[in-house]
Amino acid sequence: MKKITFIRPLLFTGISLLVLNSCTLLSAAGLNDKGLSNKEASEEIVSTTANSEVNVDHSAWDKLLKKHVNSDGLVDYKGFQADRTALDSYITMLSNHQPSDKWSVQEQLAYYINTYNAYTVKLILENYPVKSIKDIKGAWTKDMVKIGNVQISLGGIENSILRKMNEPRIHFAINCASISCPKLMNEAYTAAKINEQLEKATTQFINSDKNDLSENSPKFSSIFDWYRKDFRDSDQTVIDYINKYAETKISDTATLNYKDYNWNLNEQK
Template sequence: MYRLVLLIPTLLLIFSLSSCNLFSAAGLSSQGQPTKEVKGELTSTTANSAVNVDHSQWDKLLKKHVGPQGMVDYKGFQKDREALNAYLQNLSSKNPTDDWSVQELLAYYINLYNAYTVDLILDNYPVKSIKDIDGAWTKGIVPVGDRELSLGGIENGILRKMDEPRIHFAINCASISCPKLLDEAYTAAKINEQLDRAAREFINSDKNDIRANDPKVSSIFDWYKKDYTVNGKQDVIAYINQYSDTKINPSATLQYKNYNWDLNDQ
């Protein structure tokens, strides 16, 4: 009994440490990364930042291997693996801080998420779905400085905390129902216009069936409903109506479409 009493605190400590690691991987922690919030209306600028990251390598790869509908030529990416690795290494060598502008941070983490998602698929290619990859969102597969971030951590622990819901239309989970992978790199110089484009294209795409009184929308609007606010209040319909060509009746009931997790492979 005495030994058991002594063992309990040790077990609790181990469980605590394991839980912290799990929570961090699942996206409940920023893992020491800066999470500046967007204040007011986001503007596109390279000013007021200690660092301006060069994303031109990623831009060239996207223009070459991403089609107009966001479908990805993974076989083509495989042939350009050396160029992709060079870009990933460049990103991972950075050490984001609060001296970076909110525009630079948004562009950096969106590109980081998308580029390492492509890399993850290539590591497991051919694969039918990203969901077939063990720990796709929870394992620390993204080196940044001396840390190993998870894709879920980048999304939930960093990007979502920046209070810019359009990030949900910018990050791509390598699946058919995901917002499409933009065929250009996000940059601080164009970040607001790019996020607007991503939101408008996704909302008006066939991934939503928007009608005034019987709307069926992506499950993204269900999973992250608390992120979609208008005038400080959660209002998914009002948020969609800011970008939708067809306006939804405010009293309508949203239905959510089944999510297709098949790979977005050309």
């Protein structure tokens, strides 16, 4: 698949931004990778730790996820709050490891996905209790993520780093703390398992109730609308992409319709 530069539904006029059906109110700063290294993925990613100068230890995050996230991807934020010391320690470790070109694409993908998800949990905890991440000012535009000497926003990581890596499955790995988002996996992403983890996340999301799959009248998650150019190229449509994973195959003549997005917090009850 060719490299994609589409930004979540935005139209640019001079320096102003017109936001269309977007959950992310991105500022100009949010569209900048701040010089952080991000490698473009090849067509086939092989899970391995053998091709990187650095192998980051995400076991602390894995332990927290297994403890506070259930199999449905719902989060025990009160439990996370009680483990803030462990979460903050992991985030500090991430901040002290700035990716470089000597890292493999596998290490970079795992690092940026885990960083996005860990900082999203941190953001919710800092504003808890909260009904929706959309109630938090600057949730995706504030430069709240510290990586080395760089401060970057969650929107910057998503749109200027992960999406530039030419791996559309990242959309099902990063979690925006909402019911309609792909679920937060209860395990950390690692270079040793990255391909299998991305395949699992994508397959589970496409075949979940986040989409209504049928041959002729499907209704898809709005993710496939907001990021439609990430899933298609000259040889592939959005339906082609979905059909690679869908248990119910969609007709290539079906109309693309999208479900309303539920932004309520993905909290365990």
